[in-house]
Amino acid sequence: xxxxxxxxxxxxxxxxxxxxxxxxxxxxxxxxxxxxxxxxxxxxxxxxxxxxxxxxxxxxxxxxxxxxxxxxxxxxxxxxxxxxxxxxxxxxxxxxxxxxxxxxxxxxxxxxxxxxxxxxxxxxxxxxxxxxxxxxxxxxxxxxxxxxxxxxxxxxxxxxxxxxxxxxxxxxxxxxxxxxxxx
Amino acid sequence: xxxxxxxxxxxxxxxxxxxxxxxxxxxxxxxxxxxxxxxxxxxxxxxxxxxxxxxxxxxxxxxxxxxxxxxxxxxxxxxxxxxxxxxxxxxxxxxxxxxxxxxxxxxxxxxxxxxxxxxxxxxxxxxxxxxxxxxxxxxxxxxxxxxxxxxxxxxxxxxxxxxxxxxxxxxxxxxxxxxxxxxxxxxxxxxxxxxxxxxxxxxxxxxxxxxxxxxxxxxxxxxxxxxxxxxxxxxxxxxxxxxxxxxxxxxxxxxxxxxxxxxxxxxxxxxxxxxxxxxxxxxxxxxxxxxxxxxxxxxxxxxxxxxxxxxxxxxxxxxxxxxxxxxxxxxxxxxxxxxxxxxxxxxxxxxxxxxxxxxxxxxxxxxxxxxxxxxxxxxxxxxxxxxxxxxxxxxxxxxxxxxxxxxxxxxxxxxxxxxxxxxxxxxxxxxxxxxxxxxxxxxxxxxxxxxxxxxxxxxxxxxxxxxxxxxxxxxxxxxxxxxxxxxxxxxxxxxxxxxxxxxxxxxxxxxx
Numbered sequence: 001x002x003x004x005x006x007x008x009x010x011x012x013x014x015x016x017x018x019x020x021x022x023x024x025x026x027x028x029x030x031x032x033x034x035x036x037x038x039x040x041x042x043x044x045x046x047x048x049x050x051x052x053x054x055x056x057x058x059x060x061x062x063x064x065x066x067x068x069x070x071x072x073x074x075x076x077x078x079x080x081x082x083x084x085x086x087x088x089x090x091x092x093x094x095x096x097x098x099x100x101x102x103x104x105x106x107x108x109x110x111x112x113x114x115x116x117x118x119x120x121x122x123x124x125x126x127x128x129x130x131x132x133x134x135x136x137x138x139x140x141x142x143x144x145x146x147x148x149x150x151x152x153x154x155x156x157x158x159x160x161x162x163x164x165x166x167x168x169x170x171x172x173x174x175x176x177x178x179x180x181x182x183x
Numbered sequence: 184x185x186x187x188x189x190x191x192x193x194x195x196x197x198x199x200x201x202x203x204x205x206x207x208x209x210x211x212x213x214x215x216x217x218x219x220x221x222x223x224x225x226x227x228x229x230x231x232x233x234x235x236x237x238x239x240x241x242x243x244x245x246x247x248x249x250x251x252x253x254x255x256x257x258x259x260x261x262x263x264x265x266x267x268x269x270x271x272x273x274x275x276x277x278x279x280x281x282x283x284x285x286x287x288x289x290x291x292x293x294x295x296x297x298x299x300x301x302x303x304x305x306x307x308x309x310x311x312x313x314x315x316x317x318x319x320x321x322x323x324x325x326x327x328x329x330x331x332x333x334x335x336x337x338x339x340x341x342x343x344x345x346x347x348x349x350x351x352x353x354x355x356x357x358x359x360x361x362x363x364x365x366x367x368x369x370x371x372x373x374x375x376x377x378x379x380x381x382x383x384x385x386x387x388x389x390x391x392x393x394x395x396x397x398x399x400x401x402x403x404x405x406x407x408x409x410x411x412x413x414x415x416x417x418x419x420x421x422x423x424x425x426x427x428x429x430x431x432x433x434x435x436x437x438x439x440x441x442x443x444x445x446x447x448x449x450x451x452x453x454x455x456x457x458x459x460x461x462x463x464x465x466x467x468x469x470x471x472x473x474x475x476x477x478x479x480x481x482x483x484x485x486x487x488x489x490x491x492x493x494x495x496x497x498x499x500x501x502x503x504x505x506x507x508x509x510x511x512x513x514x515x516x517x518x519x520x521x522x523x524x525x526x527x528x529x530x531x532x533x534x535x536x537x538x539x540x541x542x543x544x545x546x547x548x549x550x551x552x553x554x555x556x557x558x559x560x561x562x563x564x565x566x567x568x569x570x571x572x573x574x575x576x577x578x579x580x581x582x583x584x585x586x587x588x589x590x591x592x593x594x595x596x597x598x599x600x601x602x603x604x605x606x607x608x609x610x611x612x613x614x615x616x617x618x619x620x621x622x623x624x625x626x627x628x629x630x631x632x633x634x635x636x637x638x639x640x641x642x643x644x645x646x647x648x649x650x651x652x653x654x655x656x657x658x659x660x661x662x663x664x665x666x667x668x669x670x671x672x673x674x675x676x677x678x679x680x681x682x683x684x685x686x687x688x689x690x691x692x693x694x695x
Contacts, residue, residue, distance in 0.1 A: 033402060040313065049221075050257055051291050051307035057260040067287075165257040165289040168311065172287050175402075 025074070025181045028123050032081070032178045035116040036171050039088075042109040043168050047100055048161030056158040060145050060166055063138040066173060076135075077180035078124035082117060083136050084174060087143035088167060089113045095150045100160040124181070223294055223306030227279075228408075229317040232342035232349070234283060237276040238294050238306060247296035247303050252277045257289040257309070286312040286345035312345065317353055319398040319410035320376075326415045331384040333357055333395055341375035350375045353401035359384055360394035360412060387417050 066080060089110060096106050146163055153159030223238040240247075252269035255261055269277035283290055294306040321336040335355065342349040355376070359366040370382045387393065394412040401407075 037402070044311075050289060050309035051221075051293075054255065054257075054260075054291060057257055059259045162257065165309075168313075169258060169287045169289055172312070 022182070024123055028119055029178050029181045031119055032116060032181075033175060035112050036174055036178075038112050039109060040168060040171050042105050042112075043164055043171075045102065045105050046157075046160055046164040048157040048164070050161050050165055053158030053161045056153065056156070056162050058149055058162055058166075060142055060149070062142055062170065063135060065135060066139070066177075072177060072180045074181055075124055076133075077177040078120050080135060080139065081174055081177050082120050082125060083139045084143075084170065085113050085117050085120075087139065089117070091143060091147050091150070091163075095147065095155055097155040097160070100155065100157055220305070220307065222304050223308065225292060225306075225308040225310060227310050227315050229315055229342075229344055229349075231318075232338050233278055234280040234315075234344065235276055236279050236292060236310070238292075238308075239275060240296065240304065240306070242304075245296065245303050246298070248298050249273050250275065251295040251297065253293045253295075254283075255291045255293075256285075257291060263293060280343075284346040286347070288312065314406065315344070316406035316408050317344075317349070317399040317401060318408050319396075320355075322395070322397045322410065322413070324395050324413045324415050326417055328419055329385075331387060331393060331395070331415060331417060333382045333384065333397065335380045335382070335397055337376040337378055337380060339377065341377055348375055349399070353399040355380075356398055356400045357382055357384075358396040358398075358409070360396065360414075361388070361391065389417060389419050392416050 072080070092106060092113075093110055146166065150159050150163060222241055224241060226237045228235050228237065236252075238250075249271050250269075250273075251271060252266050253263040254266070255263050266277060266279070266282055289312075290310040292306075292308050292310060296303045296306070323334045323336075325332045325334070335357075344352060350372070354369060355372060357368040357370060359368060368382065368384070370380070372380060384393070384395070392414055393416075394414040396409050396412050398407060398409040
């Protein structure tokens with residue numbers, strides 16, 4: 001009798017937890033998309049003109065396994081998103097120049113990126129995997145090349161214009177990975 | 184001292200002016216055809232499910248004769264790529280559906296404007312995939328009895344944008360506008376945008392003007408382009424009127440309904456004079472019968488059955504066009520009967536049973552057996568009663584005679600006439616005064632042979648025409664006098680085409 005009650009309570013709790021988690025994931029998904037749209041709008045406000053900076057173009061070699069669509073688990077997708085947002089945050093905070101960016105715009109952008117990273121940590125990434133896989137390592141290398149490029153070009157307008165285009169072009173990948181939250 | 188200070192100020196002022204002038208000169212835009220600048224406005228759109236790049240020169244005074252389009256990407260340090268279909272073109276747009284297929288890429292287009300062989304200007308820009316404007320689809324709005332139907336036209340194949348199905352990046356939205364209120368509909372569409380899609384707007388207010396707009400909405404492609412509003416006045420029941428009008432039009436076109444203005448004379452009531460409908464004749468009215476006196480010699484049948492005699496003395500029975508053998512009787516009204524003689528003549532009676540039955544065999548066409556009264560001979564010809572001499576008769580003429588060769592002779596006793604009738608076929612006709620109004624009712628029956636006693640029928644006050652049908656006598660044409668016997672003028676042995684006073688010789692009929 002008691003075991004039956006305990007079993008029913010456990011089932012009810014698990015059902016409720018899954019429902020709440022599904023609701024949280026759906027909400028997280030919507031928040032992620034909204035944050036991405038806001039970041040894109042801010043990134044487009046770089047003062048440079050891409051058509052004038054063709055001589056500064058650079059192939060930073062984004063990891064193909066992330067660019068090409070393939071099934072991701074929810075935790076892995078969140079981990080990749082987290083890695084990307086974190087590196088973007090670091091690059092902009094370290095390398096931004098007032099000649100290229102408006103400081104208000106930069107602060108707003110950094111704030112949105114931080115909020116999104118906190119949501120991921122509080123939901124899916126509560127228990128982050130101990131092993132860092134190859135995907136995240138390749139991501140780290142990719143963003144390190146971008147940072148080194150900006151330093152070498154002394155944060156010129158054209159360098160930031162090239163980086164701007166590179167960062168903007170990778171936000172749709174973040175949106176695609178967000179779809180794996182509801183697996 | 185003061186002079187040196189003044190000179191110093193002048194020199195500083197000149198230097199400042201020079202610096203300003205030089206800076207202005209250096210910053211002034213120089214339009215060089217070799218330097219691609221922002222001389223064009225670029226716009227990328229998804230129109231008719233095709234990726235189209237449009238450009239427009241900012242300086243409208245420059246009118247090139249043709250363009251050349253090239254492009255490159257920002258992600259890699261690659262050279263310009265030429266688009267084959269967009270080289271040496273006169274239009275200011277280029278279809279890049281199968282060229283630009285990476286939505287994560289930033290494209291750098293380059294447009295060269297020429298006049299002849301001279302390069303006028305070069306335009307460069309940057310196109311982000313998120314700048315794509317998806318134009319709305321074509322749609323129609325149709326009002327029905329109780330709803331408004333919105334039909335959206337999709338292509339036969341799934342539309343692709345950057346090599347991906349549009350359905351994965353955009354959703355269809357239908358907006359219902361009512362004055363200041365906008366109701367948004369997101370119809371569920373299973374699968375891709377293929378074929379025609381219909382959506383019904385219900386719960387509408389009658390006699391209200393509704394406007395509808397359709398567009399694609401996408402999260403990735405931020406510009407949303409809405410279709411122009413299409414408005415319709417919602418009137419329940421208007422469809423039935425339209426259907427009725429279309430049916431009438433179709434009937435008119437097919438000829439079932441003829442709307443002519445040239446009416447026949449009968450329908451022209453311009454000179455219409457009201458006239459009263461004449462009273463219908465009473466049922467008891469007796470049709471007039473014309474009795475014609477024919478002074479003619481008539482061969483008396485001597486009951487000789489010889490073939491020679493028959494052939495010599497008797498005229499060949501006149502066969503009508505219908506193959507009937509005609510026999511007729513002439514009768515005379517009582518009022519016109521001369522005291523001296525009766526001129527009625529009748530065909531001689533014959534043995535109709537056998538011989539007459541053979542006559543149809545001689546005919547070329549198979550016809551029913553002609554009806555031959557036993558007391559009547561063949562009548563080669565007959566004539567109709569003229570209106571002048573025809574009077575009403577209510578009884579059998581007393582001078583009715585048969586087989587009277589002499590026109591002046593009378594036969595018969597006391598108005599009693601007896602003749603045998605072969606009722607194998609009966610041909611009857613009702614005669615009236617006016618030949619034009621004569622009713623010719625022909626009825627061919629195959630009654631059994633029977634002898635008809637005219638004496639009995641002569642006593643009848645009411646005229647009736649008896650027609651034997653099978654074993655039963657049927658009364659037809661009750662208005663006909665029963666004793667109107669009529670014969671043609673060729674009861675004699677003369678030929679049919681002989682002395683006939685009537686030009687129109689018709690078939691013989693016997694009325695009893």
